[in-house]
Amino acid sequence: MQKALFVSGKRKYLFCGDQNGMEILQPVIDLAVEKNAPYEIYSEEQPLFDWLNRQKMGCYLYIAAKWDKLHSLKKLTEEVGFSEEEAQYIGYGERLVNVFCCRCHGISKVILQETLEIACNDCDLHLEISDHYSSLKNAYLGYVAKL
Ligand SMILES: [Zn+2]
Structure with missing residues (x-):
């Protein structure tokens, strides 16, 4: 299983995952909390695209999802304008x-x-x-x- 790595020095951290995904991200969220870094966790009340779209420059995004969903999520975040250097994708499962x-x-x-x-x-x-x-x-x- 892949692990999420904490990348320090970002303006704000964004976390997006389903139930298992959030468990994978938890250690990184803990680190963000420990370092007093601003962060936001995605909730499904709004479309992911809108949530990402209203974030400001300098954010760092973590997405953890099943492998079969990860590809489309990556596409979506790239559409919003997140580059490879601004996001981490963690897949799990088959x-x-x-x-x-x-x-x-x-x-x-x-x-x-x-x-x-x-x-x-x-x-x-x-x-x-x-x-x-x-x-x-x-x-x-x-x-x-x-x-
Ligand atoms: Zn062959």
Whole structure:
């Protein structure tokens, strides 16, 4: 499981998460409280877009959600104007990813867990999932696994 890291020196901290997400964020919220830093926790009374949109410059955003929801949340925050340096995304739960086969160029959908090795859905080649992500293919590149 990913952990949220406290980034100090920000003007204000924003926290957004579902129930499990808030548990993941709690240590960082505790740190913000300890350091007397201004912070705000998102409540679902208003649309997330509006909440983010009315925040001023210099805010730092934490979002913790299930992997399958995290991608759309990230898109939304980028639309509002948060850059990679102004936000942290923490995913939890099962993570469905695409793996690009280096031999047949097929895409295998796998649930990413402890194991980082799979067999290609198309050609059955034993693949090692690398951390090279291709946004063009929306997939992680799979290399021939060393046996
Ligand atoms: Zn293949």
